[in-house]
Amino acid sequence: MEKNMSTPAVRPISLFEEVKIQTQVLVPLLRTLRKEMGKDKADALVAQALRDWVRAVYLQIGERKSGAPREKWEGVWDELRPRIGDAVERELLRNDDDARDYNVNRCNFAEFFKALGEPDLGALLVCDFDYYIAEVGAPVLELTRTQTIMKGAAYCDFRYRFKRG
Amino acid sequence: MEQNLGNLSYLIQREIQMRLLANLLRDFISEIGYDQAMAVANKTIQKDGMKAGKTMAEKYGGNDISVLLRVIGEVWAQEKALEFEVLEKTENRLRFNVTRCRYAELYDRLGIKEFGYCFSCNRDEPLIKAFNSRMKLLRTQTIMQGDSICDFLIILE
Numbered sequence A: 001m002e003k004n005m006s007t008p009a010v011r012p013i014s015l016f017e018e019v020k021i022q023t024q025v026l027v028p029l030l031r032t033l034r035k036e037m038g039k040d041k042a043d044a045l046v047a048q049a050l051r052d053w054v055r056a057v058y059l060q061i062g063e064r065k066s067g068a069p070r071e072k073w074e075g076v077w078d079e080l081r082p083r084i085g086d087a088v089e090r091e092l093l094r095n096d097d098d099a100r101d102y103n104v105n106r107c108n109f110a111e112f113f114k115a116l117g118e119p120d121l122g123a124l125l126v127c128d129f130d131y132y133i134a135e136v137g138a139p140v141l142e143l144t145r146t147q148t149i150m151k152g153a154a155y156c157d158f159r160y161r162f163k164r165g
Numbered sequence B: 001m002e003q004n005l006g007n008l009s010y011l012i013q014r015e016i017q018m019r020l021l022a023n024l025l026r027d028f029i030s031e032i033g034y035d036q037a038m039a040v041a042n043k044t045i046q047k048d049g050m051k052a053g054k055t056m057a058e059k060y061g062g063n064d065i066s067v068l069l070r071v072i073g074e075v076w077a078q079e080k081a082l083e084f085e086v087l088e089k090t091e092n093r094l095r096f097n098v099t100r101c102r103y104a105e106l107y108d109r110l111g112i113k114e115f116g117y118c119f120s121c122n123r124d125e126p127l128i129k130a131f132n133s134r135m136k137l138l139r140t141q142t143i144m145q146g147d148s149i150c151d152f153l154i155i156l157e
Helices: A015-037 A039-063 A069-087 A108-116 A119-127 A129-136 B010-032 B034-060 B065-076 B102-109 B113-119 B121-131
Strands: A088-095 A099-107 A141-144 A156-162 B082-089 B093-101 B135-139 B150-156
Touching (some): A015 A069, A039 A069, B010 B034, B093 B102, B113 B121
């Protein structure tokens, strides 16, 4: 299946703005589907389709970056970080050759999707891409995250481990 | 989908949404079949059109033919997304041809032209109906479907 995607070519817009625009079409679509086939089936259908698409978007951005896997991963983040801007508040705990640990203590994305009553959608559209970007850095990089604000925790615990060699 | 967010043009917002929608729809088609997937997409788009029509009438503080023409010029054709020529405008009739449609070009560029009619043209009728329940859209051809112009005729009954 052909995947048409990546971020819009015209000019970089903030990720929060882009997500809000996507949600304007996504939420009505999800609600129509739920009415047609029931919540469980509709949610499963949308989850699978979104996973496929979001993963493909970020892997494609990764493919455009040059260098070793970890450099590609840094490259994706260098592109993405300015687009996230102050929509999330990070607290860096450790940053060296072996690890990068930080917590996200405030997240506009989580607030937005919780207010909509659709935090699962937010997780699919936003939180999950951290793992897809981590895939760009595989196998020398691994992300472990046990909790997110989107899913109700007080903070998100990002723990990256870098393997050498 | 109609409201403007920040300074982003309507066309750019559409691009962001349509990329997402087209990719989801392709997945849905393979999972639940073409007919059901398209029916869901059509319903969603038409509902959105209705919402947009109501919002426009409220925002512009009126719902006659003149106001509709302003909506078409200021919202639909924002940033030259549409080029159109008004052929007739009376209290009860508005007839215009769209001679260039950047939405159709956008779908073409994104490789999702097969969804263009469903995503864009298909919302015009419910939008106009919700804008003014006495208005009716008659249109026999669209650029999206391969014609050289879109021939809009809106009648106020």
